[in-house]
Amino acid sequence: MDEQLCYAYAVVRSSDPPERTALADVRGVAGAPVTLVRSGAVAAVVSAVPREEFSEAALKVGLEDIRWLEATARAHHLVIETLAAHTTVLPMRLATVYLDEDRVREMLRERETTFTTLLDRLADHVEWGVKVYAEVPPASPPDPVAAGRPADEANPGRAYLRSRRHQRQEREDAWRLAEEAVRRTEEQARGLAVERTRHRPQEGGLAQAPGENVSNDAYLVPRRLSEEFRSRMLHAADGLHGIRVEVTGPWAPYSFTAPLAPDAQEEARRR
Amino acid sequence: MGIEPTAPGAPVRDADTCAVGRQVALIDLLDRLLAGGVVLAGDLVLSIADVDLVRINLRAVIESITDSGVGSWEGT
Numbered sequence: 286m287d288e289q290l291c292y293a294y295a296v297v298r299s300s301d302p303p304e305r306t307a308l309a310d311v312r313g314v315a316g317a318p319v320t321l322v323r324s325g326a327v328a329a330v331v332s333a334v335p336r337e338e339f340s341e342a343a344l345k346v347g348l349e350d351i352r353w354l355e356a357t358a359r360a361h362h363l364v365i366e367t368l369a370a371h372t373t374v375l376p377m378r379l380a381t382v383y384l385d386e387d388r389v390r391e392m393l394r395e396r397e398t399t400f401t402t403l404l405d406r407l408a409d410h411v412e413w414g415v416k417v418y419a420e421v422p423p424a425s426p427p428d429p430v431a432a433g434r435p436a437d438e439a440n441p442g443r444a445y446l447r448s449r450r451h452q453r454q455e456r457e458d459a460w461r462l463a464e465e466a467v468r469r470t471e472e473q474a475r476g477l478a479v480e481r482t483r484h485r486p487q488e489g490g491l492a493q494a495p496g497e498n499v500s501n502d503a504y505l506v507p508r509r510l511s512e513e514f515r516s517r518m519l520h521a522a523d524g525l526h527g528i529r530v531e532v533t534g535p536w537a538p539y540s541f542t543a544p545l546a547p548d549a550q551e552e553a554r555r556r
Numbered sequence: 557m558g559i560e561p562t563a564p565g566a567p568v569r570d571a572d573t574c575a576v577g578r579q580v581a582l583i584d585l586l587d588r589l590l591a592g593g594v595v596l597a598g599d600l601v602l603s604i605a606d607v608d609l610v611r612i613n614l615r616a617v618i619e620s621i622t623d624s625g626v627g628s629w630e631g632t
Contacts, residue, residue, distance in 0.1 A: 354586075376592070376593045378593035379593065381593075487583050491582055493581075533580065539593055542592060542593055
């Protein structure tokens, strides 16, 4: 029998735990049942994982393996989604691993107040992802011959320069529209969303949506305003040529788990 | 260690058929799981508080998943 570690997914209120039946259908990242570890007003949602797969050394290897990473991320997400359907959930970062349940209990005891404050703030709120994409023309110079007009045939150099200018202008226009779209999404979010987190714009091999991702924001929105928020975002870039707004969610509040700075807390209270 | 099974023998539900298991884009999920979530130093301190680990090694695939931050945006 392999030695087991304790993988923590999230913190919930122990007074408002998901029913056992809700978690009964779910398996954790390593296929084990998902259970609660309680301490005072809070409880951690955990499952057993084999040490051979989740030790520090093994995690380093696993995190470099996109298939392992995807499988683990999706399993983690499934647990979070299941919880979020029943109660307020405070997600933990991927691969938060403890030696045993006692250590989890200790961690809960030390941070009980922080966790209850965060859970209060997240109650009845959901996260929406809002990404703005622009069709930006490529920066590479066009083929000078193809770009030249018949009238310029006598002076291909001038035609080339003109087409470069034209192209630069097109890129500038695309970025200007993109900025305008981002500004509109911010404006439309006011009065509906209570917080925003900016993720880095997506690029690289996993970013498969067409166009260039110019903003990748997450908003925390009261659940009752969700549909209005979504619909406002989907229409925020109406009329802006070549701009697309992609909305994802509702998500559990993954992007809003940092304790608020004191001045932001003050502001939130005044709201 | 003493993790008790919630319901021994309960069926394992396939993620694809589960209502809450809707497929989300991996990159959107990783934005949240690697840059969001409560960061606690677990007992194995690696955690992913140190996102550099992933960023460096998966650069070709992921490239840009990094820190996010609460911006200066005012929600009021």
